[in-house]
Amino acid sequence: MRRGPVARRLRGPxxxxxxxxxxxxxxxxxxxxxxxxxxxxxVAAIGRAGWEALAAPIENGMGLWAGVVPTTGALPAxxxxxxxxxxxxxxxxxxxxxxxxxxxxxxxxxxGTASPVDARARLTRVREAAGALAxxxx
Numbered sequence: 001m002r003r004g005p006v007a008r009r010l011r012g013p014x015x016x017x018x019x020x021x022x023x024x025x026x027x028x029x030x031x032x033x034x035x036x037x038x039x040x041x042x043v044a045a046i047g048r049a050g051w052e053a054l055a056a057p058i059e060n061g062m063g064l065w066a067g068v069v070p071t072t073g074a075l076p077a078x079x080x081x082x083x084x085x086x087x088x089x090x091x092x093x094x095x096x097x098x099x100x101x102x103x104x105x106x107x108x109x110x111x112g113t114a115s116p117v118d119a120r121a122r123l124t125r126v127r128e129a130a131g132a133l134a135x136x137x138x
Contacts, residue, residue, distance in 0.1 A: 039062060066103070
């Protein structure tokens with residue numbers, strides 16, 4: 001992947017920048033041109049158009065940090081968290097082998113969680129979902 005102007009200025013551990021996109025339309029092409037090697041998104045917020053915008057960059061090596069567990073409200077079942085990535089991935093016809101490079105995360109920062117116990121439960125669910133997604137992708 002050709003490095004953009006932002007990435008060329010980064011040094012040390014930041015040589016492979018992962019950018020976080022807020023809800024709504026994710027400017028994937030602009031972020032890729034800026035030199036992002038990965039994109040972190042709340043997958044519940046991007047919709048079909050967001051997934052379509054992500055498909056080509058993912059196929060070209062851009063990493064995906066997929067926020068699959070909300071940081072407030074009800075904790076989803078493990079299968080629901082997995083399906084948040086699996087269903088759109090398969091609907092778009094993306095290669096299942098590329099799922100090995102997807103990193104599952106909470107949908108947003110954990111500062112809004114109700115308590116440290118709640119934050120731990122959400123991180124545990126992310127870990128469980130990552131394992132289940134890996135099994136499904138085999």
